[in-house]
Amino acid sequence: MSHDFTKLFELIVSASLINNFVFTRFLGLCIFFGVSKKMETAVGMSITFISVMMISAGVSWVIFNLVLVPLEITFLQIIVFIGVIAGLVQLSDTIMRKVSPGLYYKLGIYLALISTNCIILAVPLINAEEKYTFIQSLAFGLGSGLGFALALIIMASIREKLELADVPAPFKGLPMAFVITGLIALAFTGFSGLITL
Amino acid sequence: MSSHSTVSLKDQILNGIIKENTIFKLALSLCPSIAVTNNLKNGVFMGGAVLFVQVMVNMTISLMRNVIHPKVRLPIFMLVISGWVTVTQMLMAAFAPDVYAKVGLYIALIVAFASILARAEMFASKNSFLPSMADGLGMGIGFLFALTTISFFRELVGKGSLWGFPIIDTKPVLLLILPAGGFFAVGILMAGFNWINARAAAKAAAKAKAALATR
Numbered sequence: 001m002s003h004d005f006t007k008l009f010e011l012i013v014s015a016s017l018i019n020n021f022v023f024t025r026f027l028g029l030c031i032f033f034g035v036s037k038k039m040e041t042a043v044g045m046s047i048t049f050i051s052v053m054m055i056s057a058g059v060s061w062v063i064f065n066l067v068l069v070p071l072e073i074t075f076l077q078i079i080v081f082i083g084v085i086a087g088l089v090q091l092s093d094t095i096m097r098k099v100s101p102g103l104y105y106k107l108g109i110y111l112a113l114i115s116t117n118c119i120i121l122a123v124p125l126i127n128a129e130e131k132y133t134f135i136q137s138l139a140f141g142l143g144s145g146l147g148f149a150l151a152l153i154i155m156a157s158i159r160e161k162l163e164l165a166d167v168p169a170p171f172k173g174l175p176m177a178f179v180i181t182g183l184i185a186l187a188f189t190g191f192s193g194l195i196t197l
Numbered sequence: 198m199s200s201h202s203t204v205s206l207k208d209q210i211l212n213g214i215i216k217e218n219t220i221f222k223l224a225l226s227l228c229p230s231i232a233v234t235n236n237l238k239n240g241v242f243m244g245g246a247v248l249f250v251q252v253m254v255n256m257t258i259s260l261m262r263n264v265i266h267p268k269v270r271l272p273i274f275m276l277v278i279s280g281w282v283t284v285t286q287m288l289m290a291a292f293a294p295d296v297y298a299k300v301g302l303y304i305a306l307i308v309a310f311a312s313i314l315a316r317a318e319m320f321a322s323k324n325s326f327l328p329s330m331a332d333g334l335g336m337g338i339g340f341l342f343a344l345t346t347i348s349f350f351r352e353l354v355g356k357g358s359l360w361g362f363p364i365i366d367t368k369p370v371l372l373l374i375l376p377a378g379g380f381f382a383v384g385i386l387m388a389g390f391n392w393i394n395a396r397a398a399a400k401a402a403a404k405a406k407a408a409l410a411t412r
Binding site: 026033175177 | 226272276280282283286287305306309311375376378380383388391392
């Protein structure tokens, strides 16, 4: 049993640090560059993101293994997963508006953005490909969410400082953000080989 | 569509390639621009897949535009897009299995491209068949062009080869094929694009000023 737990822990660490979605798999970049301008929005996005990620990983695992696999229609996975995610986002939007309007006012806009995020779709796809168990899928979702949150927060704190820096004119804005991301990604390559699954 | 008869099909295609280039100008759909561009072949195939999906989706949506109820249009667009992406995925797995093994996940993620949904929503759902096709072609070619440029640059400098054939015989800059190098490459190319545009704008402004002065 304890062996299982170490395995899960390794999965979370590997998904968040070693195979960080932003820096080594290059997913979710649109959102990454879009919302990392301010610390506050970055934190809000991260919280929404981690929760939606775990729920969608769980729900799509259930649908994939209990419906698609027995019926042998796994080739429909893209259509089904995107449907699940869109439905889930809509649902949590409605529930949040009813249950806690204050929270909705703060995080509502991020919810709408999330459905067009490729990470959210990539997690169920990778789960299906690697044939993870239900618990492993949840752990993978959590780890990926944490990794994305980490990336967003690092980037947001750097970009807040960058506002004051004197950047060459053609590099202003996005190009500079790309170069900085490259530098962070270079640092993250140091994590590779930390754990071999 | 009388409002669009003044804009020629050629202009529409050029619009997607230069004025609204998805990657360099709008900074959308960035994920594959870094993930699959470490060699030219992957970049070209990925760009081709996006081009195919964009054109097919635009054509399908513009044919269906009169029967889609506006309230359910977004789910229907998603359905059409994911259908065409699945077709692309299957075609690629069958005809280019070696490339598919490397870029397969990113092909599936074309579904989540903001740019494809945006063109369906903003253009194809309001225009007739031919302009929509031209728009899709332009946008797709623009994307292909961006991916080709990035992967050309990265493979040539990072590996000293093109399409797998060795070209330069010196020691390559390994950094550019590493994941981190992708960010540098895109950042530098984007800055280059900005620089060229800024120069062109400055030249045009100077010309206008000179014309004004002589008059």
